Amino acid sequence: MKNRTQQGQIIIFALVFLAIIMTAAAAIMNYTTVNLRGERQALQKDQALYLAEAGLDKAVDALNQDPNYSGESNTVLGSGVFTVLVTALSGNSKIITSTGYIPDSSNPQSARTVKAVLSVDDSVIAFNYGVQAGNGGFVMSGGSAVNGNIYSNGNIAATNGVHITGSATAANPPALAPDQVNNNPPDITACSGTNCIIFANTTATQDFAQSFRISAATPLNNVQFYLKKVGSPSNAVVKIVNDNSGSPGTEVLLSGTLAASAVTANFGWITVTMPSAPVLDPSQTYWLVIDASSNSSKYYIIGANNNGYANGQAKVGRFGSSWSDTSPAGLDGYFQIYLGGGTSTIGGSTYVGGVYIGSGGQGDAWAHTVAGASVEGNLYCQTGSHNNKACDMSRGDPSPEPMPLSDQNIQDWKNEAAAGGTIAGDHHIDWQGGSLGPIKITGNLLVDGGGTLTVTGTLWVEGNITLTGGGNIRLSPSYGASSGAIVSDGYVVLNGGSDFYGSGVAGSYPFLITTSACPVAPGCGGYDAVSMSGGAGSVVVVAQNGNVHISGGSALKELTAKQITMDGGATLIYDSGLISSDFSTGPGGSWAITPDSYVIVP
């Protein structure tokens, strides 16, 4: 029997082999693990960012459901959570800070934060000023007051103890520039029938008229005619009148004097200024009428050419009577219409205190010229007189601000109203009261007899709106905290103690909007776009194309118009909540991310 004690080395080889294998495997696994971890972290970082954005989207939706939404914590979504913090900046503006966490906020492996400012369609409707006037500027007198800020794209004529508790700004009109022209006349040595138009020589050709359309709603500075005279005719009156089926109408919108002494026996450009700087409607055709008297030996001649002006034509005839084409037909007079120019002024009194601007040590006045103002804050101007302090010239002149409503805003409301049906003709709400809306009325709307019109939806009145005899307008309680729109294409008359009410919830107001260009439009009959006398109004009045006249102790929440006149103790109490312009539908009805406010926190 053998007694063997054989020994071998295979185990050593096996161990060495195993060690090498394990080392290689470990290296691969380590590399894979490191990269997997890196990828996982990168993925989690992206996931946390998407969670944060989800929180932001949630905040937008929640605010549109409930304006009092104040945020939330640790809302579970997918493999993580998000937390939303809401911080109010103002009535219509909030900062949202949303943070996403993976897997949770207690022990996050990754977290990302986004921030954004949410506002209520601020870019669409922003009633940032208690009173905002367009190119027509405005006139305040008789102790009228504005509790808020004023912004005007024209003069703010404020005298006789006007109070503006906020700031007042008057921007300059656009620079003086020719708008409508038929110029570059040749040297006219003699009339040949087509190069001049003779008028004021016979009854039938007593007056001259030239139709035109301006291109922009900018104050009219002056009109010029290429005229000469024969003999010594009398002064003439230059009138801007309406168009009546292709001839001059009889509605005189403005008039100025053509001084005969300025006209010579040779052709030259004669300038006629209007007493105020009217703002005409670019959508309307107007006529320049030189209303003269007739004398066969004392008359005027205006240079002319054949179809030299594309947007109108010349006629001869008699104002208030009949008109006929020129001979030959189709002639246009040489004329020029200048718009813009000048600088704006606040005040106008020759003593300190014609207008008081500011309260509590704050409230600035800013215009090229300020006169007769007592300003609590800063006085920014280039020239000043009779003010309580010297001009601070550091700012230059202010620039015009756009009106808060666009044509599309108004059209959206009209579409809303029309979708609810149409009432043909006029509609009358008497002492029994009634409800309307959404609805379109093709005629006029009259509310009187102490009756109350309850607005249950957007109203569109193609004609005029008249509230008198204690007639009231109230928003239905269904509006809640939202405001409602009442749109008119005609003029609006509010008197006799007419009152406006919201829904009863704070921040709810009726918005009375007219597209009328009265008084410088046909069919106005001397009415302003809005005439309001007496009564208190929890109402926002907007007449961006026309004039508004407020008097007799009326009170409004906000006022925007092309031109504004306040007197007779009218008071305007601006509600800061109007920056929110929170409508239940239509423009301004939703919270949205304000452009240029979204930030991914680094």
Place this chain on the structure above:
Amino acid sequence: MPFNKFQSGQAGFTLVELLIVIAVSSVLLGALFALYMQHSSLYALQQAQVRVLESGRAAASDMHIYTAQASHVVSGITLDGTAYNSGTDSLALQLPSIDSDSNAIGGKWDYAVFYVSGGKLFEKIFPDAASSRQGKFKILSDVVGSLQLDYDNADFAQVQRVRMDLQTRTAVKGQPVSNRLQQNMYLKNH
């Protein structure tokens, strides 16, 4: 009694045993060598895959983040003396500047620029002097095959969406390794 060499005290290997050991060892070493070579190739391939994947993902992530915060795509701008344009393989963005609390500063702008050059995708951030955003010059990827950017509007100022198609590629011992990443990027500040 017969002589028993095992009882003589001598230890050693026979020739046969040695030959067997040598043969076995050779086989094992060959296997180890082959294993090493395979591991080496695998490692290189894995590295390449990670490189094209990670660089593509990082590039897409950064471009998404800055595009989301952009208010406008800029058609062309000169920054620090160098002109940058937006096009099919380059993107210049205008972003609101931010303060120390990461709130947007009105009227102040930072710029983010992405462009491809020499197979590399570059990112440059140009913050306004008043901004708390950090300036940056970064190579997002050094294995760019192609970058294709499409805009939803021919007017760069009106662009609200940028579509990105990024291909990253490299090769390992002649074997191509590539990755393709596409995403829509929306300008949330537009």
